[in-house]
Amino acid sequence: SQQGEEDPQALSIQEGENATMNCSYKTSINNLQWYRQNSGRGLVHLILIRSNEREKHSGRLRVTLDTSKKSSSLLITASRAADTASYFCATFDKLIFGTGTRLQVFP
Amino acid sequence: KAGVTQTPRYLIKTRGQQVTLSCSPISGHRSVSWYQQTPGQGLQFLFEYFSETQRNKGNFPGRFSGRQFSNSRSEMNVSTLELGDSALYLCASSSRTGDSGELFFGEGSRLTVL
Numbered sequence: 001s002q003q004g005e006e007d008p009q010a011l012s013i014q015e016g017e018n019a020t021m022n023c024s025y026k027t028s029i030n031n032l033q034w035y036r037q038n039s040g041r042g043l044v045h046l047i048l049i050r051s052n053e054r055e056k057h058s059g060r061l062r063v064t065l066d067t068s069k070k071s072s073s074l075l076i077t078a079s080r081a082a083d084t085a086s087y088f089c090a091t092f093d094k095l096i097f098g099t100g101t102r103l104q105v106f107p
Numbered sequence: 108k109a110g111v112t113q114t115p116r117y118l119i120k121t122r123g124q125q126v127t128l129s130c131s132p133i134s135g136h137r138s139v140s141w142y143q144q145t146p147g148q149g150l151q152f153l154f155e156y157f158s159e160t161q162r163n164k165g166n167f168p169g170r171f172s173g174r175q176f177s178n179s180r181s182e183m184n185v186s187t188l189e190l191g192d193s194a195l196y197l198c199a200s201s202s203r204t205g206d207s208g209e210l211f212f213g214e215g216s217r218l219t220v221l
Contacts, residue, residue, distance in 0.1 A: 031208060042111070042197055042212030043150075088150060090210075097142070099149040 006089060006098040014106050019076040021101040023089030024069075032065060034074050037086045037100070046074075046087075079105045109134065111200050113213035121221050125186040128216045132179050132200030138162075139181040140210070141173060142197040150197070156181055185218075193220045 007022045025032070031050045035043040049056045049065045049072065056063045062075040076083055086100040112131040120126050132139050140155040140163075152165040156175035173183040179200075185192055195217050199210040 033208065033210075035210075040195065040215075040217075042214045043199070043210070044212070045209045048208065096152055097150040 006087070006101040008101060009099065010102045010104070012104045012106065013079055015079060015081055017079055017105075019079050019083070019103055019105070021074045021087050021103070023072045023074070023098055025072075025089070025091050025098075026070065027091070029067070029091045031091075032072050033090045034061075034063060034072075035088045035090060035097070037088065039085075043088065076103075079103075081105050081107045111198060111211050111213035113196075113198050113216050115216060116214065117217050117219075119219045119221060120188050122188055122190060124188050125184060126188060126218060127182055127184045128196055128198075128218075130181045130183075130198030130200075130213060132181070132198075133202075133211055136200035136202050136211070137179050138201040139175055139179065140199050140201070141181070141183050142199070143167075144195040144197060144215075145193070153183065153196075188220045190220050193218060 005024050011019055013019055029051055031048050033048045034046045036046050037043045047058045047061055047063050049063050051067055060077045065072045072089055084105050086102050088097045088100045090097045111133055114129045130139055138157045141153040143151045143153055153167055153171055154161055154173050155163040159175045170186045175181045195215045197212055197215045199212045201210050
């Protein structure tokens, strides 16, 4: 399987704390994307990082990519209750998603 | 610009029946992909269509099929439904231009098989 794997499967934090999620994948990629899904809804694109990039920022989001380790991380800084959702990484080439990290942010 | 539209949003079927789900992509998008999401298996890739041709296929039995029309609208069909087919079926469209690769998802069709 070429599926990505997110870690941890679930994460609970308090508002204001940072949340870090990791993703590992198995094959070479051109880019890697992160998506967010509110319960029972469709996924929403957050950020894309290309294979020649090591770090990318978007607002409170910071994504890193280590192609030698075939891994990526998503950092959400100063989390809010509204960040409560599931987060998925995806390798675009094969449209394969990971199993997701369920983030719960308590007010 | 209208988003990705999936119909129906909810449906209930019984074992052995068949079901057809529809997906209208964002105007101008020629790629449509389908996913099955269940609590136990996560988000599983079904297939992708681009300009009416199936480009990729996941590991699902032949009971799962799809097609894409000339206007890029797509349908997926599941025949001989099983209890395990109960899931949220998500459709996503993409322009597939350049290397952006961003997928735009619909709200899904929630299928319950009794």
